[in-house]
Amino acid sequence: MHIFPFVVVVYILAVGLYGVVTSRHLVHQIMCLIVVQSSTYVLLLGIGYKTGAVAPYFYDIPVHTPAVDPVVQALALTDVVVEAAVTALLLAIAVQAQKRFGTLDPQELVQLKG
Amino acid sequence: MGSAHLGAVVTPYTIPTPLMDALQLTLLVLVAAGATAVVLIREPVRQVIMLSVYGVLLAVLFLAFQAPDVTLSELTVGAVALPVLLLLTLAKVKRREK
Amino acid sequence: MTPAQRRWIFLAGAAGLVAFYLWGLTGLPGFGNYPGPYGDIINRVAVAQTSATGVVSAVNFEYRGFDTVGEEFILFVAATGVAVVLRHLRSERQQDEDDPTADWAIPPASDAVRLVALLFTGPVVVMGWFLVSHAQTSPSGGFQGGVVLATAFILIYLSGEFLLFRRISPADVTDAVEAVGAGGFAAIGVSAVAMGLPYLKNFLPRGTVPGAVSSGGTIPLISFCVGLEVAAAFVLIVGEMVEQTLLVRRGDH
Numbered sequence: 001m002h003i004f005p006f007v008v009v010v011y012i013l014a015v016g017l018y019g020v021v022t023s024r025h026l027v028h029q030i031m032c033l034i035v036v037q038s039s040t041y042v043l044l045l046g047i048g049y050k051t052g053a054v055a056p057y058f059y060d061i062p063v064h065t066p067a068v069d070p071v072v073q074a075l076a077l078t079d080v081v082v083e084a085a086v087t088a089l090l091l092a093i094a095v096q097a098q099k100r101f102g103t104l105d106p107q108e109l110v111q112l113k114g
Numbered sequence: 115m116g117s118a119h120l121g122a123v124v125t126p127y128t129i130p131t132p133l134m135d136a137l138q139l140t141l142l143v144l145v146a147a148g149a150t151a152v153v154l155i156r157e158p159v160r161q162v163i164m165l166s167v168y169g170v171l172l173a174v175l176f177l178a179f180q181a182p183d184v185t186l187s188e189l190t191v192g193a194v195a196l197p198v199l200l201l202l203t204l205a206k207v208k209r210r211e212k
Numbered sequence: 213m214t215p216a217q218r219r220w221i222f223l224a225g226a227a228g229l230v231a232f233y234l235w236g237l238t239g240l241p242g243f244g245n246y247p248g249p250y251g252d253i254i255n256r257v258a259v260a261q262t263s264a265t266g267v268v269s270a271v272n273f274e275y276r277g278f279d280t281v282g283e284e285f286i287l288f289v290a291a292t293g294v295a296v297v298l299r300h301l302r303s304e305r306q307q308d309e310d311d312p313t314a315d316w317a318i319p320p321a322s323d324a325v326r327l328v329a330l331l332f333t334g335p336v337v338v339m340g341w342f343l344v345s346h347a348q349t350s351p352s353g354g355f356q357g358g359v360v361l362a363t364a365f366i367l368i369y370l371s372g373e374f375l376l377f378r379r380i381s382p383a384d385v386t387d388a389v390e391a392v393g394a395g396g397f398a399a400i401g402v403s404a405v406a407m408g409l410p411y412l413k414n415f416l417p418r419g420t421v422p423g424a425v426s427s428g429g430t431i432p433l434i435s436f437c438v439g440l441e442v443a444a445a446f447v448l449i450v451g452e453m454v455e456q457t458l459l460v461r462r463g464d465h
Contacts, residue, residue, distance in 0.1 A: 027158045059349055107215065183269075
């Protein structure tokens with residue numbers, strides 16, 4: 001259990017990258033990119049975890065209870081919402097690419113030089 | 115400072131450490147399997163459904179990592195907002211292909 | 213270069229990347245042995261200093277407020293980018309060749325979907341406002357609450373009432389709300405500067421009871437602005453994509 005979460009992080013990154021490289025459809029490629037981004041959320045939260053600790057909300061528990069790291073949670077939280085908007089931008093560009101080049105296959109798009 | 119192992123503090127939200135370990139292990143394996151499934155499905159519409167399931171699995175994993183805020187974010191974004199955007203794009207793209 | 217060759221080159225590169233990544237990650241002090249000082253320090257002093265019991269939101273909107281301004285403007289720019297790319301596409305399309313699907317009949321949404329969607333719209337809006345206004349007390353905040361609020365608009369679209377969705381979220385009103393949200397966050401920081409304090413310093417009264425909605429100083433205000441901005445950005449993005457698929461198909465407007 002000491003390194004298993006980090007092994008899973010590396011595995012998800014590798015699987016997502018494999019999907020991006022061998023994809024034949026732009027929207028499939030964008031979804032594999034979402035998987036790659038999700039591996040970083042797991043990494044951030046895995047770094048801040050403390051065995052036996054609780055979530056850092058002291059509304060009804062005493063203030064000196066050992067809690068997990070709140071800074072990495074703040075990073076991961078804004079990350080999730082912002083990546084969704086950036087994915088929307090990528091999808092809009094994919095729609096525009098299909099209008100301009102007529103195909104959604106990234107391996108054919110490479111050869112069409114304008 | 116830097117206390118890593120503690121067993122003396124009991125709040126309404128703590129469960130025994132071996133149980134928490136087993137839960138996190140199971141969820142990590144499920145998340146890895148979900149990521150593999152998302153990549154290996156080639157048909158885009160089916161992949162959107164699998165991405166939605168993967169988002170819910172990730173949300174439960176974040177809950178097991180004691181991060182309820184990130185759980186809320188991942189649940190609303192990964193299970194609702196992203197599949198809606200992807201399906202709208204697929205509808206637009208499929209219409210143009212005909 | 214054939215796809216098979218591409219795959220082998222990728223596998224060779226990925227093997228190297230995975231090896232280095234694993235080597236780096238095993239140098240960390242293991243899962244569950246969090247050593248670093250910052251988490252413990254913030255957990256100890258946050259409630260006393262800001263009287264906000266939601267420490268993650270306090271970190272997001274006060275201790276690291278400047279980073280959150282940056283992230284929010286990434287969202288703003290991404291929504292603007294979607295609007296620019298898709299509006300340009302729409303004005304080009306109106307002189308395009310005839311659409312073979314222009315006379316397809318659109319099946320209306322089934323009654324079950326309409327009932328569930330319209331039943332849930334009210335509670336979703338209430339939940340969204342609850343999340344936006346309680347950033348300093350419990351696991352909530354502007355980012356999550358904004359996405360939940362945008363989900364209410366999406367529910368209206370899913371129940372088949374596309375024209376109602378367009379009427380209650382016209383593009384210029386959504387643009388204005390998003391700008392108010394983003395500008396409001398920056399303005400709160402600037403008003404701290406106008407009082408002679410550093411940018412984004414918490415200058416409102418903290419409140420006495422930690423965990424009440426009125427505690428936390430500028431944190432609920434900032435959370436409100438962020439919630440407005442995130443909701444408007446997502447409604448704008450969905451609205452632009454919906455215009456693409458349905459507006460041209462209907463033929464009117």
